[in-house]
Amino acid sequence: MKRLTYISSFSQPLTADEVAQIGDRSVTNNTRDGLTGVLFCFNNVFYQILEGPEDALNRCYARILKDPRHKDIFCLEVENDIAQREFGDWAMKTVRLDESGDSLIRPIRTMLNSLARTHYVLERYSPHEVLTGLQKGDNPLGWTLKTSEKTILFADLFSSTTFAENLHSAAFERLLSVFYEIANRSVTENGGTISKLTGDGLMAYFKSGDAGNALNAAIEICRRLDDVRKNAKEGDPTALLYAGIGLCSGQVREGNVGSKLKYDYTLLGDSVNSAARLESVTRKVDALVVFDDSLLSRIDTPSALRGLGLYQPKGKSEHLKIYSVNYPYTRRTIDLVELKRRIVALKSERAVA
Ligand SMILES: Cc1cc2nc3c(=O)[nH]c(=O)nc-3n(C[C@H](O)[C@H](O)[C@H](O)COP(=O)(O)O)c2cc1C
Numbered sequence: 372m373k374r375l376t377y378i379s380s381f382s383q384p385l386t387a388d389e390v391a392q393i394g395d396r397s398v399t400n401n402t403r404d405g406l407t408g409v410l411f412c413f414n415n416v417f418y419q420i421l422e423g424p425e426d427a428l429n430r431c432y433a434r435i436l437k438d439p440r441h442k443d444i445f446c447l448e449v450e451n452d453i454a455q456r457e458f459g460d461w462a463m464k465t466v467r468l469d470e471s472g473d474s475l476i477r478p479i480r481t482m483l484n485s486l487a488r489t490h491y492v493l494e495r496y497s498p499h500e501v502l503t504g505l506q507k508g509d510n511p512l513g514w515t516l517k518t519s520e521k522t523i524l525f526a527d528l529f530s531s532t533t534f535a536e537n538l539h540s541a542a543f544e545r546l547l548s549v550f551y552e553i554a555n556r557s558v559t560e561n562g563g564t565i566s567k568l569t570g571d572g573l574m575a576y577f578k579s580g581d582a583g584n585a586l587n588a589a590i591e592i593c594r595r596l597d598d599v600r601k602n603a604k605e606g607d608p609t610a611l612l613y614a615g616i617g618l619c620s621g622q623v624r625e626g627n628v629g630s631k632l633k634y635d636y637t638l639l640g641d642s643v644n645s646a647a648r649l650e651s652v653t654r655k656v657d658a659l660v661v662f663d664d665s666l667l668s669r670i671d672t673p674s675a676l677r678g679l680g681l682y683q684p685k686g687k688s689e690h691l692k693i694y695s696v697n698y699p700y701t702r703r704t705i706d707l708v709e710l711k712r713r714i715v716a717l718k719s720e721r722a723v724a
Pocket of ligand 1: 393396397398400401410417419421431434435436437438440441463
């Protein structure tokens with residue numbers, strides 16, 4: 372037998388009757404399927420323990436995961452091969468903790484609240500795969516590296532060191548958050564996943580078959596940054612917010628890397644390194660988005676395709692054909708020395724003012 376414990380949040384406010392309906396349906400189904408457990412609900416949070424035969428429990432949990440009445444489902448524990456049930460008398464005991472005046476319930480409420488808060492925080496720091504694995508009841512610590520095909524996107528802010536040196540920390544933080552907000556939205560709206568933030572840039576990936584979406588995300592980042600620059604007031608550093616983006620498609624190894632003490636869920640391989648190198652090419656050519664044949668061969672040829680010639684990556688003997696797309700906002704119209712000069716000038720403008 373298996374036991375599973377998870378926490379989730381209401382996706383919209385639920386009345387007492389609606390919660391009771393969940394409980395009633397659960398009792399009917401669980402009695403039929405030989406499952407038992409308890410469902411606490413408090414302050415828009417569900418906390419459920421479900422136990423019983425593995426197959427029946429997996430089927431039930433798959434239904435629960437798809438239920439639109441709750442979201443942010445986070446599996447706290449999976450116990451396989453349990454010998455005994457803890458809640459054998461309850462097909463599903465549903466307890467609304469907000470209603471109970473029992474003083475013993477208070478510490479449970481506090482504990483559930485702090486669990487929900489911890490989950491909210493962890494969700495923002497943890498890799499997407501790790502969260503999805505936990506949600507399904509897997510233990511990510513046991514995962515080994517696997518091979519898959521992905522498109523990798525690297526985006527990096529231009530002249531971030533000069534910004535950091537010349538702006539007040541609050542202004543620099545604001546600049547970074549404008550950039551990350553745009554990059555995050557553009558990647559996720561196109562079905563990509565942010566793999567890591569690198570301090571002044573990010574790495575994202577798109578699943579096999581989504582190379583075109585990755586290119587769209589890169590174009591979208593450039594278009595939105597162009598809007599921000601055009602709408603910036605005089606003296607606002609966002610007028611100088613540019614990023615270079617490199618894209619590459621191919622096989623990667625993905626999974627846990629690190630030591631027993633500290634793991635990172637990451638992607639490794641030639642395509643990852645190449646995407647990072649192609650990003651750095653944006654500093655040498657007049658294009659803000661650069662990709663190679665690995666991506667082009669996986670998409671319909673874009674009407675705005677622009678050849679950039681040949682490029683020899685560091686440490687490689689062969690030359691790669693590299694490309695960009697021809698939109699006004701994907702062109703790098705500013706020289707990087709000039710960009711630095713203008714960032715430094717922001718500081719002196721502030722000093723004069
Ligand atoms: C927080 C929560 C807990 C649930 N627990 C159970 C459960 O223990 N057993 C169950 O069959 N359905 C449970 N459900 C309902 C399922 O998501 C799903 O709606 C139901 O199993 C569908 O049953 P039906 O196919 O008989 O309509 C729960 C739903 C929510 C939101």
